Amino acid sequence: MRIRRAGGSSLVLSVWVAAASCAWANAANEAANAAEQASPPPPAVNAADAPVAGAGNWHVREVDGVEYLPLEDLRSFYKLMSLQPKGRRVAGQRIVGNGELELRFGPEPRELRIQNMLFLLTHPVQEDASGDLLVSKLDVLSVIEPVLRPTYIANRSALRTVVIDPGHGGHDVGTVSPFAREADVTLLVAKKLGAELTKRGYEVSYTQNQNQYLSPQARVDKANAAPAAILLSLHLNSGRSDMKGVQTYTIAPADKGDKILPGHPYVPASTALAMALQSSLVQHTEAEDGGCRRARYSPLNSVTCPAVTVEMGFATHPEEGARLSSDEYQMKLADALADGVDAFARVMNPATVLQVQKAPEVEPPAEPVKVAPAPAKKEAAPRPVRQKTAPKRARRAKAPVRRAKPVNRSNKRRRR
Numbered sequence: 001m002r003i004r005r006a007g008g009s010s011l012v013l014s015v016w017v018a019a020a021s022c023a024w025a026n027a028a029n030e031a032a033n034a035a036e037q038a039s040p041p042p043p044a045v046n047a048a049d050a051p052v053a054g055a056g057n058w059h060v061r062e063v064d065g066v067e068y069l070p071l072e073d074l075r076s077f078y079k080l081m082s083l084q085p086k087g088r089r090v091a092g093q094r095i096v097g098n099g100e101l102e103l104r105f106g107p108e109p110r111e112l113r114i115q116n117m118l119f120l121l122t123h124p125v126q127e128d129a130s131g132d133l134l135v136s137k138l139d140v141l142s143v144i145e146p147v148l149r150p151t152y153i154a155n156r157s158a159l160r161t162v163v164i165d166p167g168h169g170g171h172d173v174g175t176v177s178p179f180a181r182e183a184d185v186t187l188l189v190a191k192k193l194g195a196e197l198t199k200r201g202y203e204v205s206y207t208q209n210q211n212q213y214l215s216p217q218a219r220v221d222k223a224n225a226a227p228a229a230i231l232l233s234l235h236l237n238s239g240r241s242d243m244k245g246v247q248t249y250t251i252a253p254a255d256k257g258d259k260i261l262p263g264h265p266y267v268p269a270s271t272a273l274a275m276a277l278q279s280s281l282v283q284h285t286e287a288e289d290g291g292c293r294r295a296r297y298s299p300l301n302s303v304t305c306p307a308v309t310v311e312m313g314f315a316t317h318p319e320e321g322a323r324l325s326s327d328e329y330q331m332k333l334a335d336a337l338a339d340g341v342d343a344f345a346r347v348m349n350p351a352t353v354l355q356v357q358k359a360p361e362v363e364p365p366a367e368p369v370k371v372a373p374a375p376a377k378k379e380a381a382p383r384p385v386r387q388k389t390a391p392k393r394a395r396r397a398k399a400p401v402r403r404a405k406p407v408n409r410s411n412k413r414r415r416r
């Protein structure tokens, strides 16, 4: 469904801005906003079953047997128009954006940063003879699309249960360093997170919460048995003593000839979940952003719901390891994860879109609705000063009158 003009799109904006203040929500909001006004239909978003981005305005090119899409097509679809053609080049990076949203490719060919959050792509980006950047179709559909427009994810459903999987347990103690013991830390964070999520109204279940050994399959079975669930598997990383930072893993999407694993239909939703958690973690803990990454291992392989493995830090790094063992930092991690779950739940709730779709018919409410500080200032008063804070976007959307934003009550209420 398309919503055109400021009435609709400012509603999209206010819903998301009111809903969450994290960088991801704002970015996604902006992209949805832009793409609502784009003429081509969205490409299919289910990366598992050969999507059809080749139709219409998408110009599929093949490089070494992998299908690629020109950056130019992305730019026009997501209306990333304000930068120079072919992206602005800075220190080996190619940047496209629109003032609020920024996609930065490089400097490594598999690196993409969306709003400064790192994603490791499945295929390296390529450059053709004319200098155009090519991004694999798989990465467009399994990373860029679900992050920029999570409300278009195919199998969205309201989130009810959070299954928390404290990694390791019992005789399997995980990584042990002089600074932290993995099984202990994951269980402590899991319990703190569970308490916080319960407070926020979620049903919480644990794969194990007694520091006991559980096979990978038993963990998967617990997650698959829970209704309307997501799985958060918590771990600590290990490596050289100078390695640190948080990483979030989702199942690697199926590519040509790859086996379709049970978790694959949840690739886009899992990517959105990873983005929500990873950006919240980096923001709250100020840990180094180790990126949203892909892997194929249990439990991600065979879970039939959105699932991530969060590597909350390196047990082997002297400072990070010590921090991970502290009660205070564990609390911080739990809060950050809970906020990430909240952000994910909001965009995955089908009601979010219904609201947006109905928006244009809704009469402005009698009383003014409070909305969290919106990026575009209230009414652009007819004064020459207005350029200051609301640059491009205000100009672009200035035609129709912006009335009091018709935000529906249920939407501004803090989730449950």
Ligand SMILES: [Zn+2]
Residues within 6 Å of the ligand: 167, 168, 174, 175, 182, 235, 236
């Ligand atoms: Zn582990």
